[in-house]
Amino acid sequence: MTTLAATRAKMGSTTYYLAKMKASLLSGMVQTARDAYPDWDNLTIEERIQRELNKKRVLEEIVPYLNESEDRFFGSLIVLIDGKVDFEPISEITDSVPKAYEGIFADIGALTIANGRLIALDGQHRLVALRAIVQGEVTGTLSGKVIDDEISIVFIQFENLEKTRRIFNKVNRYARSTSRSDNLVLSEDDGAAYVARRLFMDEDSILFGETARGEDLVNWKNSTLSGRSQQFTTLSALYETVKYACKSQGLFLDEKSNSGVRPKQEFLDQGLAISREWWEIAVREITAFQIALGDPALIPQLRDPSASQSLLMKPAGQIVLFRAANKVMSMTNGAVSIGEFFKRANKVNWCMESPIWDNIFVIMQSKIMTKEENQSRSANLVTYLVAADE
Numbered sequence: 001m002t003t004l005a006a007t008r009a010k011m012g013s014t015t016y017y018l019a020k021m022k023a024s025l026l027s028g029m030v031q032t033a034r035d036a037y038p039d040w041d042n043l044t045i046e047e048r049i050q051r052e053l054n055k056k057r058v059l060e061e062i063v064p065y066l067n068e069s070e071d072r073f074f075g076s077l078i079v080l081i082d083g084k085v086d087f088e089p090i091s092e093i094t095d096s097v098p099k100a101y102e103g104i105f106a107d108i109g110a111l112t113i114a115n116g117r118l119i120a121l122d123g124q125h126r127l128v129a130l131r132a133i134v135q136g137e138v139t140g141t142l143s144g145k146v147i148d149d150e151i152s153i154v155f156i157q158f159e160n161l162e163k164t165r166r167i168f169n170k171v172n173r174y175a176r177s178t179s180r181s182d183n184l185v186l187s188e189d190d191g192a193a194y195v196a197r198r199l200f201m202d203e204d205s206i207l208f209g210e211t212a213r214g215e216d217l218v219n220w221k222n223s224t225l226s227g228r229s230q231q232f233t234t235l236s237a238l239y240e241t242v243k244y245a246c247k248s249q250g251l252f253l254d255e256k257s258n259s260g261v262r263p264k265q266e267f268l269d270q271g272l273a274i275s276r277e278w279w280e281i282a283v284r285e286i287t288a289f290q291i292a293l294g295d296p297a298l299i300p301q302l303r304d305p306s307a308s309q310s311l312l313m314k315p316a317g318q319i320v321l322f323r324a325a326n327k328v329m330s331m332t333n334g335a336v337s338i339g340e341f342f343k344r345a346n347k348v349n350w351c352m353e354s355p356i357w358d359n360i361f362v363i364m365q366s367k368i369m370t371k372e373e374n375q376s377r378s379a380n381l382v383t384y385l386v387a388a389d390e
Contacts, residue, residue: 002029006111006155008087014167017087017111017155018076024147027131030079030118053124059138062129064259067140069189076152077123080164083116085157111155121156121168184235185220191253191263192246195271196239199279206280207232211296225315227303230296237315241322245278246271248329248338278322278338285342286321288312288350305352305366312350316368320361320375321345324382336387344386356381 006019021029032053066072089109091097097105120127132138134147158164184193200207200218209217211230219225223236246253253263253271263271283289288309292299303313311317325341336344349356353365361378363369 001112001114003110003112006087006109008089008107008109008111014156014163019111019153019155020150021153022147023130023149023151024134026077026151026153027127027134030077030120030127032120032124032127053128055128058125058129058132061260062125063132063138064140064261066129066133066146067138067142068259068261070142072142072146072149074123074126076154077126078121078154078156078167079123080119080121080158081113081116081155082119082158084114085155086112086114088112113155121164180236181221181223184239187255189258189260189262190255191258191268191271192239192242193255194268195242195246195253195275196235198272199238199242199275200235205276206283206293207238209293209296211299217293217296223315225303228300229303230299232292232296232299232313233318234315237318240319241278242271242275244319244322244326245275248326249274278325281339282321282342285339286312286346307351309350310352311357311361311368314352314368316361316370316375317350320378320382323375323379324386327379327383328387331383332387341386345382348382348385 004019004021006017008015008017010016034053087109089107090105091102091109093109130146130149130151133140133143136143156167183190184196187193197220199205200216200220202208207217211217213230215231217232218235218238219229219231219233220235223234225231225234243252243254249270251267251271251274252258253267283293286309288302288307289312292302292313299313301307303310307313312321324345325338328336328341329338352362352368355365357378358365359369360381361369361374
């Protein structure tokens with residue numbers, strides 16, 4: 001039997017209880033659906049109340065985040081009570097409730113779970129991650145503190161399978177993920193995103209400034225640019241260029257490479273210095289970049305498919321340019337400097353209408369092919385054109 005302080009609430013036909021549990025208690029008492037149903041693999045589609053567990057996501061993303069982040073936090077787990085539950089509000093166990101608190105204390109009290117099972121209806125990956133830390137399967141800098149973390153729980157009593165499945169479906173269907181642009185704008189743990197933002201937000205940055213229309217030179221709201229846009233690039237593309245610039249020096253700042261943990265400031269400063277240098281040299285050596293940043297009103301003309309360096313005025317083209325730069329630096333062991341690379345790259349025919357890009361990076365001489373394989377092939381082509389003799 002377990003008793004917890006809780007708040008009772010109701011939404012629609014569902015009564016639920018808000019409570020907290022320490023990670024150590026939670027990981028021992030709450031089960032995943034697979035744990036709760038020994039014959040899970042034999043259950044029909046209609047009988048399942050939970051999706052399959054992705055253990056790789058648990059070990060590579062959630063566990064490192066919990067183990068290494070002082071600012072770790074996540075939302076409430078939704079736990080199904082498949083058994084007897086009793087709620088005693090404070091208003092029923094005392095006669096001395098002040099008038100001002102009568103309504104409040106009617107829904108604040110003790111939640112007692114007498115028997116049955118507690119099953120994670122939403123949050124099974126977080127649960128398994130906590131369990132791995134509590135049981136010592138994985139350790140990290142903050143493991144000892146994680147086991148005492150207080151986790152917010154929403155308890156719902158099991159009524160019937162159909163209602164349980166419906167709640168799970170709606171909770172996950174309407175839990176909309178943040179967009180890529182939102183992640184790059186808001187993330188404080190993704191070092192590459194932090195550097196990319198600094199590249200156009202710092203006043204001494206070469207990409208700092210506005211168009212004639214009053215927009216930032218870097219579009220941070222969307223990941224694409226229209227043909228008539230005066231903006232130079234997108235935050236999404238800038239992010240990719242940062243990753244390639246830093247990778248050339250063996251520096252990996254992106255969130256995935258660091259398991260969701262913010263890199264040390266010294267590495268962020270190093271990544272910013274590298275990325276700034278690459279962009280400053282690129283602008284100095286690439287003709288279209290010089291013209292575009294000198295007068296953003298000319299950018300739509302420079303981006304026209306018939307323009308001599310139109311591909312470089314496309315975010316995808318800029319990514320390919322920096323990707324090729326990283327390849328050349330790696331392939332030549334630094335024999336070709338970044339300055340020499342951009343100088344040679346400026347002589348490449350970057351016109352979208354050039355046949356050298358047909359079905360590699362451009363289709364019908366007017367549309368960018370955005371798949372990873374196309375970007376990879378395009379970067380290989382640039383690498384060949386720039387450093388074939390090295």
